[in-house]
Amino acid sequence: MRIEKNFEQLDNVKNVGIVLRPSSPELKSTYLKIKELFENEKINVFLEENSAQMISDNGYSLEELCLKVDFLISVGGDGTLLSVVRKSFNFEKPVLGINLGTLGFLTDICMEQLPKFIEDLKNNIYKIDNRMLIEGSVNLNKFVAFNDIVISRKSISSMIKIKAKIDGKAFNTYYGDGVIISTPTGSTAYNLSVGGPIVYPLTKAFIVTPVAPHSLTQRPLVMPADFEIEFKIVDTQGAVVIVDGQDIYEVEQNQSIKINIANKKAKMLHRIQRNYFEVLNEKLRWGN
Structure with missing residues (x-):
């Protein structure tokens, strides 16, 4: 062994x-x-x-x-x-x-x-x-996550639309219940429960997993943690950002959440x- x-x-x-x-x-x-x-x-x-x-x-x-x-x-x-x-x-x-x-x-x-x-x-x-660890920022709020950052719809009666960029370039539009941005450590948490991959915890990577996506072509994505990921809320009702299941921030329409690897x-x-x-x-x- x-x-x-x-x-x-x-x-x-x-x-x-x-x-x-x-x-x-x-x-x-x-x-x-x-x-x-x-x-x-x-x-x-x-x-x-x-x-x-x-x-x-x-x-x-x-x-x-x-x-x-x-x-x-x-x-x-x-x-x-x-x-x-x-x-x-x-x-x-x-x-x-x-x-x-x-x-x-x-x-x-x-x-x-x-x-x-x-x-x-x-x-x-x-x-x-x-x-x-991953760092996130929305408006003037900055936060750190050990497991995951979840962008979720505000209302259970409707889906949410989120446009995503990597290093400033558009790469996807998510339409569904939300998106999970997970660390490798957090891959066995909420990410796992919605069908995301398990990633060895000492790996340096982001896991981006859609939650109940409207399109069957949307799949979890594992990428190097050197990128900056940006998620812009298109939905008129806005969204909530949940950090490690413990802290919650509200995000309005056209506001963005930026996510990077933490420096420690x-x-x-x-x-x-x-x-x-x-x-x-x-x-x-x-x-x-």
């Missing part, structure tokens, strides 16, 4: 920051267990302020946390990890996902695996993936044993 090589390592881990899934005060016991495991290995644990308020503890703003710690831990599911990555990527801190959800394409380990991971961490037995990457901290194709096999139940 091919072993992924990784030469990026953390220097002498002393401090970690933890962000808990919002609106989940029941995670207090989980946090205390994580804290105990790290402190037993002489690693300090700091809690993000919103998570701290949720469980009646003391915490730090995410910015303060990123300046204090060697890496971040997201405790919850993929949605929690998405939020942590998007808010912290400018600080270039690796993020480890502890999965307390169900599917968990992004979150790497469960609580039962944490003691072994901490042991491996101290022995430099782990890997750090650098994942592509998200750093994902993983067990050395993690194999992407085994994750696909497990989560998608291939072969069952």
Whole structure:
């Protein structure tokens, strides 16, 4: 089996920051267990302020946390990890996902695996993936997506028309429910559910996938991430832009959304044993 090589390592881990899934005060016991495991290995644990308020503890703003710690831990599911990555990527801190959800394409380990991971961490037995992010802008709003940017119709009673350009040159007109612009990491999210391709997460590419297109000739498109993609809303009702399923922006008729590769990457901290194709096999139940 091919072993992924990784030469990026953390220097002498002393401090970690933890962000808990919002609106989940029941995670207090989980946090205390994580804290105990790290402190037993002489690693300090700091809690993000919103998570701290949720469980009646003391915490730090995410910015303060990123300046204090060697890496971040997201405790919850993929949605929690998405939020942590998007808010912290400018600080270039690796993020480890502890999965307390169900599917968990992004979150790497469960609580039962944490003691072994901490042991491996101290022995430099782990890997750090650098994942592509995409930047978007509409009007004066700029945003970053880890999974995808979705351009969707405002009304469920009508379709939306979107004209697309690559590097300033027209290449397509989409007519249907909308368009998904996905990173390779996000290819297993909404993109997959509407028939888009799965793309290896360390690939440098955009995936553009129409949602319920009116024409049967419209197909998903994978392209190098060096291009700038522009989508102009033709529909009189305008559209909504949804970033990683978490932030929403309204777009009016004749306004454009421009999308580029971000100038920084998200750093994902993983067990050395993690194999992407085994994750696909497990989560998608291939072969069952």
